[in-house]
Amino acid sequence: MxxxxxxxxxxxxxxxxxxxxxxxxxxxxxxxxxxxxxxxxxxxxxxxxxAAPTLTVQWMVDENERVSGVHQVDLRKRNHQEFFFRVQLFGHFDSLAGWLILRNFKKRQAFVRVEFTPTDSARIKRQSVTGGASLVSNEIIALPTTTLAQDDQHSMFYGSIKTVSAGPTLDVTTSASLGSNHRWLTRTFFVNVHSDVSGIKVLE
Known part of the structure; x- marks a missing residue:
């Protein structure tokens, strides 16, 4: 457009x-x-x-702030097979259309889906949540759009991943996409969805 x-x-x-x-x-x-x-x-x-607005998922993995790309977690020297993560959703707009789109997302209760795969070798647990974020299933976290403030946090999910018989390594992908109960809202030309972390490599 x-x-x-x-x-x-x-x-x-x-x-x-x-x-x-x-x-x-x-x-x-x-x-x-x-x-x-x-x-x-x-x-x-x-x-x-x-200009379309941007929704960005910012990560903290294993107490490392603002990690990006594929992050590596080494569990080989630990007594437990669990590590913690935090995902925060931020919104940004530079245009009138961007402001209107995010406003409509909030009204229509749109959210960003963070999907973890594979899930047969890992379990996701919720530790704390703000802004209405939720663990939809073992593989999906929903981060709602709840505010219009520029570069402000919309929602946050703090949780952990516990590995289950993953073998020597476990590669977890963490794709992010727009979700909504209104199908037309999920059209990609309405918004740019960006995630700081595209995957997590776990060494056991």
């Missing part, structure tokens, strides 16, 4: 600059100037109006 708006705005801006009295007498330099004006307007104006 934003890209289409940029193309349309570029075309409109370029056409309008051609309507400036005397612009047809500017020659090649005038074409360059009008083209640059159209590019600047086409690149900035739609972004301020149509």
């Amino acid at each position: 934003e890209f289409s708006a940029q193309l349309l705005t570029f075309w409109v801006a370029f056409s309008l600059t051609k309507l400036i009295p005397g612009s047809d007498e500017w020659g090649p330099a005038g074409d360059i100037v009008t083209g640059l004006i159209a590019i600047v307007v086409g690149a900035t104006l739609p972004a301020l109006i149509f």
Whole structure:
């Protein structure tokens, strides 16, 4: 939607600059100037109006703050096969559409699904929760969108993962996606969903 708006705005801006009295007498330099004006307007104006908001899941794994990518947990020197994690949902918007979309998400009780796989070798336990987050099943955590404040925490889930006969290693993927009781809300062009951690490698 934003890209289409940029193309349309570029075309409109370029056409309008051609309507400036005397612009047809500017020659090649005038074409360059009008083209640059159209590019600047086409690149900035739609972004301020149509840019999609971002929902980010920030992680703490095994007491390590703000980890990213694939995180490794070493349980080989421990007496227990359990480690702790925290996931926090943050919202960010830079446009009018982004603000309206997040507002509608809150009204429609949209949430971000964090899905753990595989689950036959691990068990997820809840330790504490804020903002209405919930453990839907052994493999899915739901993080609701509960606030419109810029870069503020929407919800948080603090839990642990206990491994069960995983063997020498266990690779857990942690995909994040938008969820809602209203199917049309889950369209990906409405929002960018980002997760700091894409997986956890457990060494036993």
